[in-house]
Amino acid sequence: MSENEAPPVVDGFRFAGISCGIKQSGAPDLGLIVADEVVPAAALFTRNTVKAAPVVIAADRIERGRAQAILVNSGNANACTGKEGISLVHSTTEAIAAALGADVDTVIPASTGIIGQRLPAEHIEGAAEELIADLSADGAERFAKAIMTTDRWPKLVHKKVPLGPGIEATIVGIAKGAGMIHPNMATTLAFILTDAPTHSSFLHKALRKGAEDTFNALTVDGETSTNDTIIAMASGKLPISPIGGTDRDAKNFTEAIRAVLEELGQSIVKDGEGAEHVVRLEVHGAPSEDAAKKVAERIASSLLVKTAVHGCDPNWGRIISAAGMAGVAFDPNKVEIRIGDVVVAKNGMAAGGGAEQRAAEAMKEAEYLIRIKLGPGNSKAHYTFCDIGHEYVKINADYHT
Amino acid sequence: MSENEAPPVVDGFRFAGISCGIKQSGAPDLGLIVADEVVPAAALFTRNTVKAAPVVIAADRIERGRAQAILVNSGNANACTGKEGISLVHSTTEAIAAALGADVDTVIPASTGIIGQRLPAEHIEGAAEELIADLSADGAERFAKAIMTTDRWPKLVHKKVPLGPGIEATIVGIAKGAGMIHPNMATTLAFILTDAPTHSSFLHKALRKGAEDTFNALTVDGETSTNDTIIAMASGKLPISPIGGTDRDAKNFTEAIRAVLEELGQSIVKDGEGAEHVVRLEVHGAPSEDAAKKVAERIASSLLVKTAVHGCDPNWGRIISAAGMAGVAFDPNKVEIRIGDVVVAKNGMAAGGGAEQRAAEAMKEAEYLIRIKLGPGNSKAHYTFCDIGHEYVKINADYHT
Incomplete structure (x- = not known):
């Protein structure tokens, strides 16, 4: 995204990004994506045997193929934190769900940052109202900044996909990653939002296919983190029938998801720690x-x-x-x-x-x-x-x- | 080996190490080990699909389980050099065999150094007489220095193994390696010489077993070179029946081979390029x-x-x-x-x-x-x-x- 470009907007989603005090620097460290209602969702997770607490819970919740919100913090991975880590994901997502008036099972958590340290959940819970007040349709860049760790720049991609005559779907991709984090590991989080109507199974297929030669074909230092997560949500605001199957629209949509992941991935490698080439x-x-x-x-x-x-x-x-x-x-x-x-x-x-x-x-x-x-x-x-x-x-x- | 220790000697072998002009620095770059006669020999080679010319020929010659000499140059790996590379290994080993009065098929070649460059075989052939004149029973350290590339020190190990009452076998190990070479790759060459009598099949078994948790369980930078080679030769000068089977002597001997490889391996990792720990x-x-x-x-x-x-x-x-x-x-x-x-x-x-x-x-x-x-x-x-x-x-x- 060039500097003068308008912030990416995708019908049916609002974004927030604030500082809640996890990072000692005071930099933004808490982000939220909220859909207008519960919508189809799909995700890919780290293949590391050691999975952070938010990964365990996110995988369980997304299993139903639906979500309304994604809650992300940077500065603390909540990995290798035992049962307390799991319990703190429950309490933070419950706090956000209550403030949103949403079902907690539709709030998908993700964390990135230092591992092996207790998540300061009280900071997140205390900031719930402020976070929700920050939500806006054009807040994607604030969200992108709140999920950064050693990243030198926020990573946003915005694409239009033609779907039949006169109809264009929007896909917004947001990611973080620069090899590893403060300073623990190669952590990648990515979020794909679209206004196209589709089912979670098709979204999952498109994600898997799209990641194959993009996120699964790039390396900074060969490490796979405990927290790697890619989540996609489809608001379905576009007035067409759900995309799926193997027709041209399905192919175009799948290719657009791949293109968004590719562009995000390139930005991550370019931002690889110390990378010059x-x-x-x-x-x-x-x-x-x-x-x-x-x-x-x-x-x-x-x-x-x-x-x-x-x-x-x-x-x-x-x-x-x-x-x-x-x-x-x-x-x-x-x-x-x-x-x-x-x-x-x-x-x-x-x-x-x-x-x-x-x-x-x-x-x-x-x-x-x-x-x-x-x-x-x-x-x-x-x-x-x-x-x-x-x-x-x-x-x-x-x-x- | 501490500085004041006598140079390792093993009955039945002589060593040489000279400069023949492959290294532009003028440092020693040509080494030779010669047994008094053709003796049992065994070897392990790189698992890299890309094998240097000397590896291809050495593997072929050692197949018969016997050898009389090992000819090693540093400064040029003779890898990725096509048919000419193969032909130059033939001509250099023929020159040495002729000067020694040995059968060329008992001269085992090994090279280490930069890859993809033509081996200056004329330097080796021209130095054949000088190399042979340099041979001496106490020349192991000269040999060890001649096979160094980015090594900071020569790597020699000397062990005695009790074999039955009043009999001790000697095992001398010489290696090079420090992660990689001038500056191409993680190249390891190692040579094990013993005066114990044994068969090549037993020697091969002991080498394989010994390498398993020593040379095959260490890493500087995760690279496997085109030239990795370990060769063992047994002069059999010790007046006992050949070691083999599973009796106590066989076990002690196998364990001693492992210990020699372990000590050489530790020295290589310590010398890992830039290593401080x-x-x-x-x-x-x-x-x-x-x-x-x-x-x-x-x-x-x-x-x-x-x-x-x-x-x-x-x-x-x-x-x-x-x-x-x-x-x-x-x-x-x-x-x-x-x-x-x-x-x-x-x-x-x-x-x-x-x-x-x-x-x-x-x-x-x-x-x-x-x-x-x-x-x-x-x-x-x-x-x-x-x-x-x-x-x-x-x-x-x-x-x-």
Whole structure:
């Protein structure tokens, strides 16, 4: 979202973002999204065995496919907090539900921040009235700021989807994430709101499909947090029949959800702690899509590749070696590697001449492409990652709990 | 090996280490180990799909279970060098075999250094006579220095194993490795020489068993190189019958091989690029050994854990979160984490009080223990890893190919 753009608005939703005193800095740390009524909802959650208390409760509540509100705090993850953590999610969401006049089971919680510390629930409960008073249709940016942790900027995306003649649905996406938090982990929260009418099962399908090559294909530091959550809600304000099935509208809508997640994901990687370069990595010529994805993930997660990217060093040996660690069979003598427009390796060997020098130039760009062709296969995959440099170490080592 | 110790000697072997001009610095870069005759030999090689030319040829030659010499160069990995790379391994080992009067198929090659560059074979071939003239029974340290890349010190281990009444076998281990090389990859080469008589199949079994919880349970940066090689040779000079089977001698011998690999491995992690702390990580209470190993590997590979170790930050949330990413089921509410002697988390929650402060003190040590108990299971595993800090980034990003 550019600075002069109007704040994203989506019919049927209001947003709030205030400071309630969880963050010692006094920065905004409590956000709320409220639908006019109970609406279809769906969610994806972290695959980490260790799940934060809000994740446990959110997963239980969203199971029914409906929600009216999303309550999010930053500054405290409420993870590894035992039974008390669970009980505090109950009491905070009950306080908000009471103030809203909503059913507590329709209030979906999410938290992000430091783990292993007691959630100061009294701050949230005490701020319930103020939070609700802050709700407004154009408050998405306030909400986005309230869920930030080490983020350098709020992350909002706003898209229109044509659905049949003369009808356009709106999708607003809001996310946080920059590798990890104050300073604990790679925490991503994302919220997708639309005025399109649809069922929760279709919304869930669209989310899963959309996350596959976006949120599930990007890495800052290879960590999966205890709190990762993506929630979608559909207000259904648009006067058309519910989207679903496999017709053109369903396809357009699904693609728009994917596009919103992609844009949010790119913004998260760009904001990766200390990142100076964002690399789109493409793996081509793989024997299967699964193999392509494994190779892409291995390269994008390699500390040697990430530090080479940081140093603008066209060290393709690190790339082919990382590919060889993916547990996928390929013929190294068929591999081709491109950095930007420059072929740096062909038939598994140095392309020679000034190629590396030209590639080093391409690597000075803030964003560029690395493309590896494994062989004659037809499958491909991609991944987006950033470099790891001194700033990353500074944020994550030079900080003390 | 302390400075005043006599150089390790093992009956039946001579060692050499010289400069032949592969390294531009003029530092030693060519090493040779020669047995008095063709003897039983065994090896383990990298699991990377991308295998350097010397690995391909070494694996083929060692297949027969016998060898007379090991020819190693540093400064050039001869990896990703296509057919020419293979052909240059043939010509260099032929030159050495001719000068030694040995069969070329008993000369096992190994290389370490930059990948993707043509091996300057003419330097090796031209130095064949000089290399052989340098051979001596007490030359192990010269050899160890000739195989170094970013290593800060040569790595030699010398052990005696009692085998029956009044008989002691000698095992000498020599390795290189410090995370990676000039500056391409995590390259480890290791050589085990013994005067005990044994068969290659038993030697191979002892190597595999010994590597399992030593070389296969340590990490600097999670990379597996194109060149990783461990070779063992047994001169059989000791006047006893060949060791094998499952009797006490066989067990003692196997354990001694493991101990030599362990000591070499510890020295490699200590020399991990920029490492200031070596952590022994123990995972207890797992449902199976495989589960314990998966959790240990995930924690030891976590960039967030490594940077926390660098910063002496007792951020146990990063440890439990990394454990939760291993794909192993456990109850987070049963987890206990110790740093040094300090319990920092109990029942999956902060142990509270001054625990973190005391743990932060323990983390200032150069070497310490982190112990995570997952639950009531009986299985355990361990891993050795080092921190990742500014020096690592400096070595691997601020260098340009």
